[in-house]
Amino acid sequence: MILTAAAIAAARMSGDITIDPFEPGRLSPNAYDWRLSEQIRVCGGTLDAAAVTRYDEQTIPGSGMILHPRMLYLGVTCERTCSARYAQLLNGCRDVGALGIWVHVSAPLGHTGHAIAWTLEIRVVRPVRVYPGMTFGKLVFLEVHGDRDSYQQPGAKYAATSGIGISRLHEELAPADPGG
Amino acid sequence: MILTGPEITAAVRDGRIRITPFTPAQVNPNSYNVRLGPLLLTYTCDIIDAFEPNPTRQVTVGDGGLVLQPGELYLGHTVEEVGSDLYVPLLFGRSSVGRLGLFVEITAPIGDIGFHGQWTLMLTPTRPLRVYAGMKIGQVMFFVSTGARDLYRGKYQGSAGPQPSRYWRDIRPDTVAS
Numbered sequence: 013m014i015l016t017a018a019a020i021a022a023a024r025m026s027g028d029i030t031i032d033p034f035e036p037g038r039l040s041p042n043a044y045d046w047r048l049s050e051q052i053r054v055c056g057g058t059l060d061a062a063a064v065t066r067y068d069e070q071t072i073p074g075s076g077m078i079l080h081p082r083m084l085y086l087g088v089t090c091e092r093t094c095s096a097r098y099a100q101l102l103n104g105c106r107d108v109g110a111l112g113i114w115v116h117v118s119a120p121l122g123h124t125g126h127a128i129a130w131t132l133e134i135r136v137v138r139p140v141r142v143y144p145g146m147t148f149g150k151l152v153f154l155e156v157h158g159d160r161d162s163y164q165q166p167g168a169k170y171a172a173t174s175g176i177g178i179s180r181l182h183e184e185l186a187p188a189d190p191g192g
Numbered sequence: 193m194i195l196t197g198p199e200i201t202a203a204v205r206d207g208r209i210r211i212t213p214f215t216p217a218q219v220n221p222n223s224y225n226v227r228l229g230p231l232l233l234t235y236t237c238d239i240i241d242a243f244e245p246n247p248t249r250q251v252t253v254g255d256g257g258l259v260l261q262p263g264e265l266y267l268g269h270t271v272e273e274v275g276s277d278l279y280v281p282l283l284f285g286r287s288s289v290g291r292l293g294l295f296v297e298i299t300a301p302i303g304d305i306g307f308h309g310q311w312t313l314m315l316t317p318t319r320p321l322r323v324y325a326g327m328k329i330g331q332v333m334f335f336v337s338t339g340a341r342d343l344y345r346g347k348y349q350g351s352a353g354p355q356p357s358r359y360w361r362d363i364r365p366d367t368v369a370s
Contacts, residue, residue: 123223
């Protein structure tokens with residue numbers, strides 16, 4: 013079951029949901045409308061699941077920044093969100109989808125216990141200018157079924173990130189070429 | 193409602209969910225991590241035809257991995273057979289994989305109650321990306337359903353290895369007439 017705006021607001025008051033910063037006006041009927049932060053990392057070149065990702069860190073100026081097709085951008089939400097009780101699903105909003113922007117690459121789930129600003133995996137269909145602080149998507153909260161486990165267990169890779177996280181998959185894989 | 197990790201483990205133990213092979217270390221707070229199998233299919237025709245069976249070529253991901261190229265569609269598969277006669281499964285990528293720009297499914301994350309088999313992955317990278325067989329690539333979550341259940345009996349039941357689209361099998365003759 014998905015929480016309504018009233019349920020999200022109530023859960024926030026009771027401490028079951030943290031959204032920081034929180035603006036009541038950003039609650040929509042069954043979601044919280046989150047914003048794009050100004051930090052962005054541009055990933056070009058060839059990537060390797062077994063290697064550390066190289067990137068170019070930039071700041072989106074107030075005048076905006078043009079994102080280009082075929083590039084991978086790692087961004088971050090303005091908001092840090094946390095819930096030990098509910099699971100979270102982060103997606104784009106209709107306005108952003110209609111601009112041809114993906115806000116994540118097929119990984120929308122925030123596990124219970126996540127305490128994060130969300131790293132965004134941004135990709136665009138056509139060149140498109142984006143602005144810091146713009147409303148970028150919707151975050152929904154889901155009730156869970158069963159005994160709860162927390163993402164705050166030792167070893168969870170992204171349990172409490174606050175900035176942009178690059179993939180740490182390489183930590184799980186032995187490098188194909190130790191020299192590279 | 194989405195199942196918690198402990199509930200996924202309990203459901204595997206008592207048969208409400210089938211995951212084969214099952215490794216407790218792959219359970220997350222609300223999902224189960226699935227691994228990339230070694231076989232990939234690519235379509236060899238210039239234009240994929242929704243109404244026709246399309247020729248494919250099979251490649252095997254070797255020990256050194258394989259570089260996936262942007263603009264190409266790779267059909268992969270999970271090592272694990274995953275399914276449930278009770279819960280609705282959803283397959284997504286992992287954030288570690290998303291951050292490498294790799295899409296693991298295309299617009300169809302929701303599975304059917306009653307489907308059992310290896311899941312076909314629809315892999316398409318943003319940048320050239322080297323992947324490895326056996327890497328944990330996606331995650332399956334399970335949702336509680338409401339209402340009477342009619343189990344999946346569709347054309348992908350019992351899938352082993354990557355499955356190309358069989359859309360063509362569902363075309364009604366009157367659709368193709370012209």
